[in-house]
Amino acid sequence: MxxxxxxxxxxxxxxxxxxxxxxxxxxxxxxxxxxxxxxxxxxxxxxxxxxxxxxxxxxxxxxxxxxxxxxxxxxYPQPNLFGATPFELGTIEMHNRIFELEMWTQIGISWVNGPVVAKMAPGRFTQNPQAKETSDANVHAFYRRFDKELADRQFAAGDRYTVADITALTGVDFASSSVGLKPDEALTNLWDWHARVTARPSASA
Ligand SMILES: N[C@@H](CCC(=O)N[C@@H](CS)C(=O)NCC(=O)O)C(=O)O
Missing domain, CATH: 3.40.30.10 (Glutaredoxin)
Known part of the structure; x- marks a missing residue:
């Protein structure tokens, strides 16, 4: 492959x-x-x-x-990352979709309307600073929500590492490094989770 x-x-x-x-x-x-x-x-x-x-x-x-x-x-069914029981399958899918639709989409709007794209691909998008302002705020609001949810679970979709952690980690890392959207330091549950998933050897892939 x-x-x-x-x-x-x-x-x-x-x-x-x-x-x-x-x-x-x-x-x-x-x-x-x-x-x-x-x-x-x-x-x-x-x-x-x-x-x-x-x-x-x-x-x-x-x-x-x-x-x-x-x-x-x-x-390659093992280790299972999408869910092993009907409830787990549904729960992981739900969280994964939420990270894509409610976090990644907003990060994407901030990205295409932001300074890196303006420099890298001038004229490719008609940039809208107001759209960026709104999506920046939405991303930070999503981080705060995720931080609250992580008070009750260790990982993005429950108590074990799944595909939802990969979706969340790659989104947060890209937003932090390239879109100027680093989560606030006060979001300690989010940062503890981030340290947990970043400590896995796969994170450097
Ligand atoms: N929904 C797609 C998104 C893929 C995507 O947007 N990839 C970016 C690179 S991270 C890309 O190829 N962008 C080029 C373009 O949109 O022209 C996925 O999950 O794979």
Missing amino acids: KLYDMTAAPNPRRVRIFVAEKGIEMEYHQVNMMAQEHKSPEFLAMNPSGKIPVLETDEGFIAESVAICRYLEAV
């Missing part, structure tokens, strides 16, 4: 961490995003959305981080 990847990009990191947690052997191909390789006809034939990560399997290509991770979980 081969993963179309870019070391600095947060979505491929989600898959790399998942792969590391499972101990899967994987070939990595670095996509040159600066040269727009992900918009080339060859790449668009693999993923018409023109985004990474993409997984190449013997049966064809799979895009979307969660779809790739689900495929990998089906092929």
Whole structure:
């Protein structure tokens, strides 16, 4: 299997961490995003959305981080990261979707309307400072909510490490390092959780 990847990009990191947690052997191909390789006809034939990560399997290509991770979980069931019982499956899915829809989406709005994208891809997006202000506030509000929830659980979706921790960690790390959205130091439950998940060897994948 081969993963179309870019070391600095947060979505491929989600898959790399998942792969590391499972101990899967994987070939990595670095996509040159600066040269727009992900918009080339060859790449668009693999993923018409023109985004990474993409997984190449013997049966064809799979895009979307969660779809790739689900495929990998089906092929390599252990350790289980998506849930082992019906209730766990539902709970982990719920939290994972909440992190994607309510945190990652807002981080994405701040990113495309922020200074790094303005410099890196001038003119690609019509930037809206007001949208950024709103999404910045939404991200910080989400951090506060997550911090409160972590008073009652050790991990993002319950009392064990799951795919939801990977979604949350990669979002928080990207927002902190590249979007100027680091969680407030006062959010001690969030930072304790962050230390717990960052201590795992997979976090450096
Ligand atoms: N929902 C997708 C998002 C993928 C995504 O946005 N990837 C970024 C890199 S982190 C990308 O390829 N951006 C290029 C673009 O949007 O043109 C997933 O979960 O894999």
